[in-house]
Amino acid sequence: MNINFSKLTAAGNDFILIDNRENIIAQEDCQALAKKLCDRKYSIGADGLILLEKSACKDFKMKYFNSDGSYASMCGNGGRSIAKFAYDLCVANLKMVFETDAGVINAEILPEDRVRLDLYNPRDLKKDIKVEVNGKEFDVNFINTGVPHVVIFVDDIENIDVFGYGRAIRRHKTFAPAGTNVNFVKVIKDNTLLVRTYERGVEDETLACGTGITASGIISVLKGFAASPVKVIARGGDKLSVSLRNPNDKISNVVLEGPALITFKGTVKIQSEV
Ligand SMILES: N[C@@H](CCC[C@H](N)C(=O)O)C(=O)O
Numbered sequence: 001m002n003i004n005f006s007k008l009t010a011a012g013n014d015f016i017l018i019d020n021r022e023n024i025i026a027q028e029d030c031q032a033l034a035k036k037l038c039d040r041k042y043s044i045g046a047d048g049l050i051l052l053e054k055s056a057c058k059d060f061k062m063k064y065f066n067s068d069g070s071y072a073s074m075c076g077n078g079g080r081s082i083a084k085f086a087y088d089l090c091v092a093n094l095k096m097v098f099e100t101d102a103g104v105i106n107a108e109i110l111p112e113d114r115v116r117l118d119l120y121n122p123r124d125l126k127k128d129i130k131v132e133v134n135g136k137e138f139d140v141n142f143i144n145t146g147v148p149h150v151v152i153f154v155d156d157i158e159n160i161d162v163f164g165y166g167r168a169i170r171r172h173k174t175f176a177p178a179g180t181n182v183n184f185v186k187v188i189k190d191n192t193l194l195v196r197t198y199e200r201g202v203e204d205e206t207l208a209c210g211t212g213i214t215a216s217g218i219i220s221v222l223k224g225f226a227a228s229p230v231k232v233i234a235r236g237g238d239k240l241s242v243s244l245r246n247p248n249d250k251i252s253n254v255v256l257e258g259p260a261l262i263t264f265k266g267t268v269k270i271q272s273e274v
Pocket residue numbers: 013066071072074075076077078147148181199200201202208209210211212
């Protein structure tokens with residue numbers, strides 16, 4: 001079977017997007033297909049596979065799978081990408097509303113390949129947990145912005161071992177069984193953060209993680225390190241912003257704004273045994 005896809009990048013977090021409104025991909029095949037298509041050596045290559053599906057009450061529904069095939073209820077960079085993809089497919093207008101398993105999102109396509117997402121409220125905030133890994137103790141903050149995130153403030157963001165510490169914290173018993181994404185953050189001048197993320201499901205550092213950048217922005221405001229709107233520079237150099245109303249422990253009206261663009265379109269042949 002030949003399947004049409006679009007490849008999108010959102011701050012260097014890259015995705016394969018497929019229109020699955022007609023259920024061309026069966027639910028039981030999604031995880032194996034994600035693993036196969038996201039392989040950077042033997043297939044298209046991406047950090048994740050995103051399916052656009054029918055919704056009973058909104059413009060569409062987003063389904064997200066990491067490159068290792070694992071399912072995730074949300075992806076911030078993927079959310080901006082699917083908004084762009086839906087507009088390109090004429091499934092949605094410039095302003096749209098879509099479902100994810102983390103909550104409903106209002107999105108708007110902005111000029112210059114930028115997209116704004118009005119997110120649902122985050123949950124499970126826990127500040128200042130002590131976690132020891134690889135002989136080092138970290139002061140970590142946890143929040144679920146659609147998927148679980150740890151936020152750690154560091155002085156030397158260039159030299160922190162994102163892979164080593166990120167992987168160990170991702171697997172630490174404190175965050176079992178789901179695990180967590182791990183963000184290392186440095187606050188620089190003018191309400192600006194540098195963020196590096198070890199992503200669960202990619203099992204490596206990615207060039208950006210939208211829900212991680214959102215988590216980093218929220219925790220920075222709650223700790224008084226920055227004021228909303230917070231500017232964020234992702235690992236790949238792209239600029240995003242996170243704003244929130246109610247900068248207290250009942251955070252609401254969280255908005256993530258950043259780039260998303262279609263890099264190419266193609267057709268891929270899927271063997272029936274995926
Ligand atoms: N890259 C995403 C997050 C994707 C899901 C994550 N890897 C998980 O499994 O929790 C983003 O931009 O938010």
